[in-house]
Amino acid sequence: MEIVTIWMLLYNTHEEISGTKHLVSWNNHLIPKFLRLKMDDEKLTEQETALYDRQIRVWGVDAQRRLRKSHVLVSGIKGTIVEFCKNIVLAGVGSLTVHDDRMVTEELLSANFLIPPVENVYSGKSIADLCCHSLKDFNPMVHVSVQKGDLLSFDVDFFGKFDVVVVSSCSLSTKISVNEKCRRLSKQVAFYTVDCRGSCGEIFVDLQNYIYSKGKADETVECLLEYLSFEEAISIPWRSLPRGLSKLYLVLRVIEQFEEIQGRTPGEISTADFLNVQKLRKELCQIHLLNESEIPDSLLQRLLAGGARESSPVCAIIGGILGQEVIKAISGKGEPLKNFFLFDAMDGKGIIQDISQVQAPETEFGMGSVERVENIL
Amino acid sequence: MHFSFSVMASEQQLSAIKGSKVLMVGAGGIGCELLKTLALSGFPDIHIIDMDTIEVSNLNRQFLFRQSHVGQSKAKVARDAVLKFRPDINITPYHANVKDPDFNTARRHVNRLCLAAGVPLVESGTTGFLGQVTVHVKGRTECYECQPKPAPKTYPVCTITSTPSKFVHCVVWAKDLLFAKLFGDRNQENDLNVHSKDGSSSSKQAEDVFERQKEENIEQYGKRIYDHVFGYNIELALSNEETWRNRNKPRPIYVKDVFSSELASQNGNLDKSSNGDPPSLSAMASLGLKNPQDLWTLKENSKVFLEALKLFFSKREKEIGNLSFDKDDQLAVEFVTAAANIRASSFGIPLHSLFEAKGIAGNIVHAVATTNAVIAGLIVIEAIKVLQHDIKNYRMTYCLEHPSRKMLLMPVEPFEPNKSCYVCSETPLDLEINTHCSKLRDVVDKIVKAKLGMNFPLIMHGSALLYEVGDDLEEDEVANYAANLEKVLSELPSPVTGGTILTVEDLQQELKCSINIKHREEFDEEKEPDGMILSGWTQPRAAEKNGKTAVDSEVSTSSASEAVPLETEDDDDLQIIPTITGKKRKLSDISNETKNKRKAEELDSKNDVVMLDDENSDMSKKKREQ
């Protein structure tokens, strides 16, 4: 369903070589800059080859060179992002820019292994400053720096400096806004959101139009994936989503919407909000023509009780999967996740959910139902 | 400090964690991640054992280590690094070996110790983007040895010595035959000169070929070896027409063909560079070859071959006779790469870079940080369940690369103990053997040690002790057992014949099993090279999964003794692959297994049933792509 066009490229026949040209001339603008590497680009140094030996055996030298040329921005540093930063700094991206102006508090340290819990070390410093300091130490070949300021105030050009943008712990409207800015750029910027709430975690991926290659025996297959923006994806009427949709997906949409309407920071919720959240669920379900039982009380309550807390094992898992996905996106190797990943430690399942297509033609709802919800409230 | 309180859900979980004491085996790829996640999750008392020291190639994923730590103990450095962000917990490092340098054997050993002590074991492994976590609880789930582990990949001798068709065959030849012959123990059996079945190889004469003559200089010697193994031996093999009837004939390669006239000047070059006393001995460095990823020409390979051989004989002469191949020995890797490539070009097999050849020769496992991080998270989730005795929620989890059912992390119910497992049940084994020919030593070496993995065996026939190992034996006992080793079974003081039941015990592992002896006259030398067949230890998994509900009370009480050993695999170890992709439970088999299971076990969850459909549509999509 998601694969719109497939080019088979058998590199050793004439016909296929002309096919390659065809692909490039038509779709050059679709291919992220870092995928348009010339093969004669700088080689890896001896030092890099020695350090990255084991992973080069997994993804190859070309992927490693692409990683080295890539620039990554993360915003909102909690446990999951710390895990993610560790993973991509170790993997050897070109640069990592960390953004989070919050001052360090004891709570922010809970799932963070980058900051020593010594008050006179961390007090008065921003979380980004402290994490940057530790991350530099992980891999001297990666340039780690801090960006200050309000995420919403950054303009389109700012995001154009990066190949990958990851936001976490921010409001629904901020996610939508940053995603939209990334999409306005002529160059392709991969956009991700990631969050952990208690024992649950979620990743959203927007690679816009993305081509990746799949290696098979002696041939390489190139595939194109088309992604929706975050706003487009969450606006798809729930009723028309694929059957067997993860309940966690719906619960997270309700809670996210609740926080947005109430003007809460992410995770600023508790079981005391249960009645109001139930009310919102009812309204949303009416709009989406969905049975309320699809969004079970027990799961809602569990997430409310979790509040802003993160579970370290879940951070490690979500941060690991996200790291893997970003490496895939940068290297153009391997099928990337499309477009949600959901994990719940209670049942141990880590599920890929494709929220990108209105499935049933019977639906009467188009885009924009989210705005309608806001009006009703 | 309150950090841990904000970390993980319920009070129950927290109190289980707070009262726990865990042992981690391995501080490598998964180990670093695991230690971090355990510490962040509030585990107060962690013991960690690893005999390894830190290497540069660890640093890309073993994030607790830095360049300045290279050469230091992994366990100790890992402890210090974690205490920096969690100073209030106890971490006890042991720079020591669990038992055996062979990690697979070590895992079996740990499995037995855990069974003996009634302590649950969480075992895991990764390779590339794949990983798995398994919980082993005595009496409740299968033990590590309930399913047979696939033997390491081996190749028929004649493929290696005469008819290679893949690069790996050339690497095995270069490493296990040529390298071993030239630099290893000369008394070891070596098939290097086996050309064909007609016995045309003159073993005694050939033996002398590899000896360096008294007056012979190193260059002459190197060229002679080169001509012998790549020229003469191929020529000899070609003389057997039968072999090549359905195969491409190899091309003999001689030094003079490769270098023609320029060899003299090249020699001068080599002499000059080897005087430079390079920091690490390397033929590549002497020859100015920089990038290990580059493909060398036949000529370059030949130069590397001759130069590496020369460096061994001129700079490392003392080691010759005792060397065994080591992937971290640069010169050895260069020699093996060059030799494998020259042989490959002889047989028309594509050449490979040193980087690739090193991976093949050293069985280097592909490893990335992200998979290890994910697996470590899953281990901690299981460990917390085990501490709470949350038996019905124990899961074995796979981390997949190309999920067929949209499940990147796939939990399945743990398997029940294999009723015919000789380790965790007391099922006797059968041994077919010629009791008139085979010595007790054969049984000890090929069965008790090699197959049953016992380190300190004790063998009894009824009440008669036939063999025992230990520090506290009397001199006469030692002599007695040594004499028994050399006796054939039927002539032992207490004769072992068909129908005899032997009891074999390892006191350290608290493992005891019975072996029924069956006499058999003949064994097929090719198919049954041991001259004996052990059965009952590789039984396939019993198909039925019902009827096992009895609760072993000892397990639940003794595992409350709060020790959860978390065995983690150093991902540098080649034995991981079998655990993940091996016969134990092939990833490709999982979907069927789980499909059936899930139908029975989780019918109430609509999601799962629907997901089966997803898989099907996914499969058809894949077919279209092809």
Ligand SMILES: [Zn+2]
């Ligand atoms: Zn067993």
